[in-house]
Amino acid sequence: MRLFIAEKPSVAKAIAAELGVTGKGDGYIECGSDKVTWCFGHMLEQAGPDEYTPDDVPTNDKGRKIWRVDELPIIPDEWILRPKDDAKKQVRVIGGLLKSASQVVNAGDPDREGQLLVDELLEHFNNTKPVIRYWSNAIDSVSVKRALASMKDNQEYHGFADAAEGRGKADWLIGMNLSRAYTLRAQRGGSRALLTVGRVQTPTLALVVTRDREIESFKAVPFHTIRAEIQHPNGAFWASWKAKEDQAGLDAEGRLVDTAVANALVESLTGKPGSISEYKQEAKKQNHPLTFSLSDMTALASKRFGYSAEDVLKTCQSLYETHKLTTYPRTDCAYLPESQFADAPDVLAAVKAVNPALASIVDGADTSIRSRTWNDKKVSAHHGIIPTMHKGDLNKLNDKERNIYDLVVRAYLAQFYPIHEFMSTTVAVDVEGETFSAKGKVVTKSGWHDVYLDNSDEDEGDQDDESQSLPKMGQGDAITCGQAARRDAKTKPPARFTEGTLITAMVNIHRFVTDPQHKKMLREGDGIGTEATRASIISELKRREYLETKGKQIISTTLGRSMIDALPEVVKSPVLTALYERMLQSVESGKTELAAFITKQEAFIRDQVAKANDGAVSIAGGKEAAPVSDVFKCMSCGAGLSRRPLPKKKGHFWWGCSNYPTCKQTYPDVKGRPNYSKGRNNTDKE
Structure with missing residues (x-):
């Protein structure tokens, strides 16, 4: 008996439908001699840090062990995985089915986590049966049939599971240890705030904090530009003045800031004769847009519709899983495998059936056109998000699903229209020794732009002077x-992040790094986070009240800023996080052993915890109470001490026993530490 273990019920149902359903059991589907069961994502979870600390650690009033510096860092000798509370029944079902299986099929989603969540269950049950891998980017009928016909040895995907396991363990080590260490450090500074540190979460928060402070410290610089209407016998056009290198009235950035100079130029140039000093025409082409990665989709949907990253992910997931209209959404790739080029007629037929309103655009598609998007060398574990051959019902989609689906469909349709062609014209004009320039653009073949005629902002080029039609002219x-007219302007601060632009920043993190070597390394596109996790990271930062939304904008809170200020650069550095992802890629490819990766993470944690345990820090904006720290213990009773601010003396503190009022011992504060030599057994706070 073959036992298929799918990542979720919807995938299990799609597989069972193609195998042929012959019966149903409790937690599985019978398909002749085969059985198909399912998970609900990860069925096993890491044990909490309290399970790795001594049993004699005191507990608080909620029965939880008190956080103590003595126990840090918490590094398990043997990692404990156990079934989640809501998954215990289904785990038992899978365990029972494994006993009678002759072969197992790992049908997790086609990524690292999908590989691991089934493999870790097999390890949990000490499975010795042969395992093969089902790998599909979609759950429509055609895609499922192909995947069933091309299954491989599960061992070929072992690197995916190792990388996911490494990520999970390293995230646990960083999150549990540094969150506790910095929460205790903040408490020693008199702050009652729960600080959560994460390998991707913290650098992402740092991006927003840095941007917000750049905006708030920005000082606008007024400057002038000069525009003129140039009159040619064949027609008039607008041109912009270009300053000479030795032009008077410019600032260090080359902007015209002297109003008197600007006025004098306007007066001296208006109505004066001149000549065309340069005229250049060049035929240009604009390639087809790529299909969508999840990050690309998030950025566009955020800009166009104001959707949050979580909205986009959930919508893409429902289009894939519930409606079966699009392929696997959690992809970092916008290219398509060349093997799927032959599917185009069938895909377009399905698109036309689902979207009758697009019939004329579908009919205009030429499936013999092979765009640059079809490129096996650039396809990663997943290809770009595209429509499937499933002929679903458009009426069952909600507004968000319709909008996202429309983006996916049009990007695919665009691949089968000609390249967009236009004539680009550049003109330089000389007037009284001053230079004006203009650019023009005349479309000679609309090509794939025809797909976006009712959605013109898909072409994201700026609607400036380059779109003007220039008259026919010649040099001389x-x-x-x-x-001529003076236009007054001011320099603008950088824009605040939206969820879409923050996702883009996480992907293109090299743009925020100054070191040339690091920038070069990061330009390859590692980014921070993954397509599957970036949306949830932003949601978590908002839930923790480190970030908040104002309209479409994402803004850091007082707590978020204070936390970033309290952390060392290495913890909040995007370089560290990108290096981390690169190491995971090496694990995935089999070039680095998982154990070696974990050893490096453990060494890093030990170093960072040691630094966090030394001293104290004050955190502003906290609302949650943190456990009492006992990095410094009361010499009278042995309980932990708490650092508290002195009333009416800003910046001064004292230390009191956490066992008050049973113990009334106090100590003066000296540079964030209690002065034990001057302790008093009373409540005097001097």
């Missing part, structure tokens, strides 16, 4: 400078 032609 005489012109007249019509009305």
Whole structure:
């Protein structure tokens, strides 16, 4: 008996439908001699840190062990995995089915976590049966049939499971240890705040904090530009003045800031004759847009519809899983495998059936056109998000699903239209020794732009002077400078992040790094986080009240900023996080052993915890109470001490026993530490 273990019920149902359902049991589907069962994502979870600390650690009033510096860092000798409370029944079902299986099929989602969540169950039950891998980016009928016909040895995907396991363990080590260490450090500084540190969460928060402070410290610089209407015998057009290198009135950035100079230029140029000093025409082409990675989709949907990253992920997931209209969404790749090019007629037929309103655009597609998007060399574990051959019901989609689906469909349709072609014209004009320039663009073949005629902002080029039509002219032609005009402007601060632009920043983290070597390394696109986790990271930062939303904007809170200020650069550095992801890729490919990766993480944690345990820090904006720290213990009773601010003396503190009022011992504060030599057994706070 073959036992298929799918990542979720919807995948199990899709597989069972193709195998042929012959019966149903409690937690599984019978398909002749085969059985198909399912998980609900990860069925096993890491044990909490309290399970790795001594049993004699005192507990608080909620029965939880008090956080103590003595126990840090917490590094398990043997990691404990156990079934989640809501998964225990289904885990028992899977265990029972494994006993009678002759072969197991890992049908997790096609990624690291999908590989691990089934493999870890097999390890949990000490499985010795042969295992093969089902790998599919979609759950429509055609995709499932292909995947069933091309299953491979599960061992070929072992690196995926190792990388996911390494990520999980390293995240646990960082999150549990550094969150506790910095929470205790903050408490020693008199702050009652729960600080959570994460390998991706913290650098992401640092991006927003840095951007917000850049905006708040920004000082606008006023400057002037000069525009003129250039009159040519064949027609008029607008041109912009270009300053000479030795032009008077410029600032260090080359902006015209002297109003008197600007006015003098306007007056001296208006109505004066001149000539065309340069005229250049060049035929250009604009390649087809790629299909969507999840990050690309999030950025566009955030900009166009104001959707949050979590909205986009949930919508893409429902289009894939519930409606079967699109392929696997958690992809970091926008390219398509060349083997799927032949599917285009069938995919377009399904698109037309689902979207009758797009019939004319579908009919205009030419499936012999092979765009740059079809490229096996650039396809990663998953390809770009595209429509499937499933002929679903558009009426069952909600507004968000319709909008996202429309983006997916149009990007795919665009691949089968000609390249967009236009004539680009560049003109330089000389008037009284001053230079004006203009650019123009004339479309000669609309091509794939026809797919977006009712959605024109898909072409994200700026709607500036480059879109103007320039008259036919030649070098040396005489012109007249019509009305010149001074335009007043101010430099603008960087834009605040939205969820879409923050996702993009996480992907393109190299843009925020100054070190040339690090920038070069990061430019390859490792980014921070993954397509599957970035949305949840932003949601978690909001839930923790480190970030908040104002309209479409994401803004750091007082607590979020204070936390970033309290952390060392290495913890909040995107370079560290990107290096971490690169090491995981090496684990995935089999170039690095999982054990070696974990050993490096343990050494890093030991070093960072030691530094966090030394001294104290004050945190502003906290609302949650943290456990009492006993890095410094009361010499009278042995309980932990708590650092508290002195009333009416800003910046001064004292230490009191956490066992008060039973113990009334106090100590003066000296540079974040209690002065034991001057302790008093009373409540005097001097």
